[in-house]
Amino acid sequence: MRTIPAAIAVLMLAVLPIAAPWLQFVLTLAIAKGFAALGVAVLLRAGLISIGHAMFFAASAYGVAFLARAGINDLGLLLILSVLAGALAGAVAGSFLVRYRAIFFAMLNLAVSMVFYALCAKLYGVTGGTDGMPVPVPAVFGIVFAEPVFKSVLFYLSLALMVLVGLAVQRYLNSPLGHALSAVNTNEIRLEYLGIPVWAVLLIAYVISAALAGLGGAIAGFAIGRVVPDFAFWTASGHLVLIAVLGGIGGVPGAFIGALFLELLHSAAVTVTDSWNLIVGMTLIIVIMFMPQGVYGLFARKEASSL
């Protein structure tokens, strides 16, 4: 089983910030993006590419900011509500987007996310325009921590959520509903002939993926302490697609491994160059051309050959 290596990896992640405190923020952000990328990867199973998923990431982070402004100040409640906000946005957008495939699906997601971005940046009175909105430090079960302590709490909570939600998504992907996704990719008409409503399969997947992106967005909002329209910008969506592709569409851990890899690479690259999207674009092309199974796929293949 892969349980032991996975447990060791999570344990290593848990002790890493103790050795190098600056890593804590990077790792929290990586896990947040990992959730969103996992959402993209779920849709990728059905052969659907969403280049607009940063919208749900941002929608939920804005949701947190609005709820905090309205006086709700509990981390657990905020997280749950923001994930619901992401899922709700996903249900609304998904209800018409899942009618489309391939190019149309990708481009319509991009279009919707760009409208969302434009609205966030333009409606100064509501969203604070490009200045964004602050996300205050919430209370954890009624206890208000100092900011550095809260950031540590947030990191370990995200780590725990990563394991729990990861297992749940794994279960979903291994269920008949999850397997139906790859069936949509292979041949959706056969699926219809078997009496399985394709649109329902895809809508459920879309809502789950939006909720995952929402969870990631809420964590990122707490970690950064601010939400800005750039959360929803199309380059952010591009990064999510890259992470999902890097991780390979094979498994749940792939998305998080891809996110960690990319975030660490990012923090290393910013000291050298600011052309980050250039690197992302090149990596995307190289990965697609030369290792279509993704980085995770490399490890998976080795494991398979040793059996």
Next chain:
Amino acid sequence: MLNAIIPLLLDSLASAALIFFAAVGLTLVFSVLRVLNVAHGSLYSIGGYVAASICLFIASRQLNPYLSFAALLFSAVFVAAIFGPLIERGLVRWTYGKSEAVQILITFGLFLILEDLQRVIFGVQSFYEDAPMRLLGTTSIGGVVYLNYQILLIGMALLVVIGLRLLINHTRLGRLITAVVTDREMAQSIGIDTNRIFILAFSLGVFLAALGGALATPTSGIAPGLGADTMVLAFAVAAIGGLGQIEGAAVASLIVGLARVLAIYLAPSLDAVAPYAAMLAVLLFRPYGLFGSVTARRI
């Protein structure tokens, strides 16, 4: 009221003409290569940057300002000659016959690269050079002042529609393109050099996009992020018209232009949303666009 509407209409039609250049290139490339080039919008903004650079050079050397018209055209040819063959041979051809997911991801990667390259080369400030627009001056009809440059843009767009139709229906190259579009394998087996057609069609698409960008510099200027906006708008227009339909793209850019007029007139803050609303409205009822044809689904 008419005095308020007509300049607005002309303004929207002029910007619709610019989007039309990008959209018709996109739709042409799609129908021949069967690849949706997500990086198409970047080529539009690259055309704009090159044109702005040349025009600024002409202005700084105090050369004959009418040269800037030649510069607009030249920059489009220049961008097409450099980027067309390079991208088609270097990148896009590897995706022929692959799944659409792969095509989207590869061209999306290219999109990220090109957008960042422009930022590195041309910086983040916006470029603006209105010499060509000032030279043409204005016309006043019934007390309303029109920019002649905007009328030129609309005329150019009409010229492109007619030119492309003539090219496809009445020239040897056009016949070859039609053959490749209709049946790629059959065209290849009767000896048509499909690779050459692909390079030419792709470069023509790049030329049209770059021309749009170059012509946009004097009116709206070029700023970072224009590539992404143009890409999405061009796709919206191409999708409304039906992917692969030249006249469809023309009608669709008219619709998008009119939708913008309506939005500016009724709800100014929703101006940016209008094209997408038009796209969604069309695609909800005709998922294959106004002029597109239904394709059979594979079993």
